[in-house]
Amino acid sequence: MTQPSPAGGETAPVPEAEPESAARLFGDRIDVARSFTAELVARGEELGLIGPIELPRIWTRHILNSVVVAPLLREGARVGDIGSGAGLPGLVLAIARPDVTMVLIEPMERRVDWLRSESERLGLENVEVVRARAEEVGRDLDLAQVTARAVSALSKLIPITRPLLDVGGQLVFLKGARVHDEIEAAQKQIRKARLDEIEVLELGDGDVAEVTRVFRATVV
Numbered sequence: 001m002t003q004p005s006p007a008g009g010e011t012a013p014v015p016e017a018e019p020e021s022a023a024r025l026f027g028d029r030i031d032v033a034r035s036f037t038a039e040l041v042a043r044g045e046e047l048g049l050i051g052p053i054e055l056p057r058i059w060t061r062h063i064l065n066s067v068v069v070a071p072l073l074r075e076g077a078r079v080g081d082i083g084s085g086a087g088l089p090g091l092v093l094a095i096a097r098p099d100v101t102m103v104l105i106e107p108m109e110r111r112v113d114w115l116r117s118e119s120e121r122l123g124l125e126n127v128e129v130v131r132a133r134a135e136e137v138g139r140d141l142d143l144a145q146v147t148a149r150a151v152s153a154l155s156k157l158i159p160i161t162r163p164l165l166d167v168g169g170q171l172v173f174l175k176g177a178r179v180h181d182e183i184e185a186a187q188k189q190i191r192k193a194r195l196d197e198i199e200v201l202e203l204g205d206g207d208v209a210e211v212t213r214v215f216r217a218t219v220v
């Protein structure tokens with residue numbers, strides 16, 4: 001949806017209204033989710049976090065697409081989110097799961113500043129922000145699970161994230177419609193990383209416009 005821009009002539013995208021399912025998915029954390037989404041809408045473009053064409057689908061494509069993963073996080077766990085960018089899914093998961101500590105691993109300074117200032121503004125005490133590439137952090141962060149969204153294909157993502165986990169740890173990656181092709185192309189990396197219990201989950205059916213596909217695998 002668009003509306004005339006103040007300059008006239010061109011049209012500016014209108015942010016999506018909050019879908020009905022948002023309050024159900026966030027439960028008593030919905031006010032925090034609303035505040036985060038409003039700030040992302042207000043400042044995301046100026047900070048280079050999100051393009052204007054994303055505004056008309058900010059809830060369904062980004063916020064809800066992220067929050068449907070919340071039930072997959074282990075109780076009380078430390079969970080790393082690689083390449084958090086605007087905070088997707090990392091900050092959204094921290095909002096939805098206050099029992100989990102989200103460790104946001106992001107190399108770009110401007111994005112790190114945003115992640116730190118937003119977690120402070122929202123009063124999220126369960127967020128740690130690490131300015132680094134995944135390849136630089138190793139096992140010291142004591143993570144039980146690692147998430148990632150829109151960072152790279154599985155054949156690249158698995159080798160850079162597997163070293164962050166011990167045996168029993170889990171990879172939980174938000175993926176697109178081509179996830180099965182990515183799995184096919186990453187067979188060598190999957191074997192080398194000693195991954196088992198590999199599955200593709202489709203989450204959010206009935207709650208989001210397009211289901212969220214998740215690649216989940218456990219280190220054995």
Ligand SMILES: C[S@@+](CC[C@H](N)C(=O)[O-])C[C@H]1O[C@@H](n2cnc3c(N)ncnc32)[C@H](O)[C@@H]1O
Pocket residue numbers: 082083084085086087088089105106107108111132133134135148149150151160
């Ligand atoms: C396309 S953005 C996606 C951001 C966010 N996850 C989302 O879904 O909107 C990719 C992000 O991954 C980060 N990134 C790229 N390579 C990385 C690496 N090796 N380790 C950690 N972060 C990385 C980039 O800085 C960028 O913020």
